[in-house]
Every structure is written in C-alpha cells, then in structure tokens.
Amino acid sequence: MPVAGLVYSSFVVYPTPRNLNYWWTFGAILTFMLGVQIVTGVVLAMHYTPHVDFAFNSVEQIMRDVNYGWLLRYLHANGASMFFFAAYVHMFRGMYYGSYKEPREVLWILGVIILLLMIMTGFMGYVLPWGQMSFWAATVITNLFSAIPLVGESIVTWLWGGYAVGNPTLNRFYALHYLLPFVIAGVVVLHIWALHMVGQNNPDGIEPVTERDTVAFTPYATLKDAFLTIVFCILFAWLVFYTPNYLGHSDNYIPANPSVTPTHIVPEWYYLPFYAILRAIPNKLLGVVALGASIVILAFLPWLDTSPVRSARYRPLYRQFFWLFFIVCVGLGWLGSKPPEGAYVLLARIFTAYYFAYFLIILPVLGRVEKTKPLPASISQAVLRQGLPAGAPAPAPGGTPRA
C-alpha cells in the first residue's frame, strides 16, 4: 500500500522552508481541531435526539446524566470557537505573507471552500440544541434566501421543509451537520495535496532554491506544530473548564419558542463580522449580496493583488493597509454584536466600505505603485541575517551557501 510511503514523503522527509515562524503551525492546529470536532461530535450524536420535542432535553441529559457528557458538550461547543479562531489566524497569515499568490491560487481557493463549509456546518450545529437562539438564528438566516427575486420564497420553503422553521428543518440540519465535516475532511486532503504540489510559502515570500533553504518536516515542523498545538489547547482548556459559557449566549438555555423573538438576535462571535456587513446595507437584497460577496471576494484575492512581491515583510505600505484591514475586521465583529442603532450603523457602513475597498481598490492599485524593499537572495541568506541589529553590516561571507 502506498500509504506508508506517502506519509513518509509528505510528513517526514518533506522539505520545509527553514524560516517558517509559528504562524505556519495553524494548519496543523486546524487539522487537529477538525479531528476533535468529529470525535466529540460522533460521541454526542449517540445521545442527542433531533426532534423538536426532545432535542433541548436530550442536550440537558447529555449535560447532566451522560458520563462526562458535560465535558463532551463543552469541548464540542468551545471547539467550534477555537476552530474558527485558528481558521481566521490561518487566513490572516495567508493574506500577510502573500500565500495566495501564484502558484498557490488553487490552494487558496480550496481554503475559501473549506471556510464556506465550516460556516454552514457551524450554523447548522448551533440550531441543534433548539434553544431560543438556535431557533431564531435558523429563522433569520434561512429567511435571507427570500431576498432572491422570483424564486426566493420557494427556496425558503424548500429549505424549511414546511411553512416555518420546524421539525423537518431540525432533522435535515442534523443530517447535514453530521455529513459536512467529512466533506470538509475531503477538501482538507485536497488542500494539503495542493500545498504539496507547489510547496509551502514562507515569511520571506521567496521560493527555496538550494537544499540549504529547507529542513526535513520531521522533526522540525512536526515538533513546532505539536508545541503550538499544546499552547492552543491550553487556551481551549481554559475555556472548557473555567468559562465554558463565556462565548455562548445565555438565551440559548431557553427552549425554543416560535412565538417569542429574543430582544437581540446575535450569532456566535465567529459570524459577527459578516452579520455586521449584512446589516450595514439598508436594502434587503443588497445586504444579502454583500454578505455573500464578503466571503466570495476572498477567492479572487490572487488576482486582485497585483504586487509581484509576496510577503508583507518587504511591502511597508501594504503592511499598513493590512493592519487597518485587520482592525476593520475585528471592528466589524464588535459592531455585529451591537444593536443596529445610532453611531453603530454609521461605523458599520464605514468599515464595510473599507472592507470592500481593500480588495477592490487598494490591493490592485498598491501592487502597481508601491515601492517594495529589496528581497533577500535566498531563504538561508535571510535566516542568517536574522538576529543582527537592523543597521549592522552583513555577516562575513565565510559561511555563505555553496552555489
């Protein structure tokens, strides 16, 4: 079986750029979290009942009666938050270091597909406990599709399986929530395959030239990944054992009531930036379009950014716009949690404008006008220069690479 040889060539001797920093460990962390979610999810599925009359109680039974049920549930719910946190870090890394640029466009697009699948999976998972937030989030998000002209209402009815969110909706969301993680796993395999076809990017954004530029994946990358995964798990454990409901909404401990809408319907934190964009546009259809566009536009990033230089380390002007973009994303997330009133509305519109302007105006223009810093000759040369103060002379040529 070629499996052993494949594992060996892909994860043991695989040549890895020697200058990778800790931001590169989040791919491994994400794979680990996908495993955690699938294992805890399957085990929870042994005790959960996907029926409107029993779902809420079955979750409470898990929390109270099932051996270690409380642990499994908190691992799964907080695991979803950690999963998205790692995914956003992973994506921001890609944007900063230009990992989406040629020849890694397919890799990046597969990543956008994984993000979309994660968003769908997380949304459906949140509906399953059938609390107030579960029900009303399902109602709001499925109602988005009614914005589609002509066929919108039919699509919504088709999604619901009825005239409102109800038992058919819950049951099919459960089936799909169980299925999609395995689809994600399949796309992750493609994602890693695409990565290995072209090799990893690195913080300097220049391709490895000689074998001095790379090290074997095991033990270097393996242990670096393992180390940060453990640190990551410390944060995860903090959430699970000390503040397991901090990221959640207390209204979801109220059984779903179709006749009472909660005062503030808010999604989980990882959807808040998109929620803010949706609400920033005053038109129903255009708001939905903006929501979809805010994710889909990511797929075009390789072609929107025109700079021939990959890494932000050598793009001082780009760096400033990038950090502004980061602040805008976090700001949109904060605004998504606020009621859509007063100054919050204006701020959300300004931030949404910057979000799209970043992709559609700033990046295309910047690539052409920016004065970039000179790139190092090779990765190993860049690594050897590190550790010297900025103004110091270059190290003596005695240790420079052969050929």
Add this chain to the structure above:
Amino acid sequence: MTAIATTEPTRRDFLYIATGTVAAIGTAGVLWPLIAQMNPDASTIAAGAPVEVDLSPVPEGQTIKVFWRSKPIFIAHRTKKQIEDAQKVDVAKLPDPQPDSARVKPGHDQWQVLIAICTHLGCIPLAEQGPYDGYFCPCHGSVYDTSGRIRQGPAPANLALPPYEFISDTKIRIGATGSAAA
C-alpha cells in the same frame, strides 16, 4: 567480538521514558471519557433502581410477570406439588446441577423469582408449560422445570435469578439495595 558496554542510563533515556509515560497517561486520560460516555448514564441507572412487588394478590399456582431494569421477571406462587417435584430431583443428573434450595429464599420456598429470559438466545419462555409444568421456550424448544432449571433443549443454563430479598412475608424488593453502580 563486540564489547557489550555497560553504561549508566543517560539523561536521554530518562527523557524518553518520562515523556513516553506522560504521553501514555495523557492518552488514557483523553480516551477514558470517550469510552465511559457509552456506559449507562445517570438517568438509566436511576430507572434501574430496585422495584418492590406486593405478593399478597398472587394466589397459589399463579405466575406474574414484572419488569426490573427492562428485564422481564417471573414471580411464581408454587403449589405444594410443584415444590415437591422441584425438590426430589436427582441434582447430579441435571444439565446445570443446582438444588432447588439454592434457588429460593429460606422459609419462602413457595415463591420462585426468576429472570424470564431463556438462556439459549434470549426469548421469553412461557410459564406453566411443558412436561414439568415449569416453563417452555417456544423459540427453540427449551424446557425448564418448576425451579426454572433447564431439563431439555438447547439452553445451556438454568433461568437466572435476580438479586432480591423479602422485606416482609408478602413483599419482595428486586434489585439489591445500593446496587446503583454502573
């Protein structure tokens, strides 16, 4: 000829063994909740609590069926003849030797309390049936006597006895007290 070096254990050896031990303990710690969650949960254990049965409405010669821990239980009020037949059997000749005295509570040998699950493949036998006026399993023809012992047919063992005790002359509690453990 190779020389065998007798060296002190190195720091590396210590680290390997210590790391391996911690990893093994950690793995066990991770696996345990995943395995334990499949054991009966608190509500199932609570539903399996002991049941008390009042025997006074059961006349001589009749058998009633109750449930304990989702298992069917026969409670038979045996007649004098049924008790005699059960006691005067040559125990050594039985497929699963057991005297009747071991299958009743002392002083209460008119009461036979059995788990009504055939020891062959799990069907519920029919009471007051078969050549011994005991129990007969219609699935594959196993025949039990008035003490619930296997006499003929494919079943390998006597009908099992649940844990029970007499809390008065006319009341039993099935399920030992304090048996709430998984």
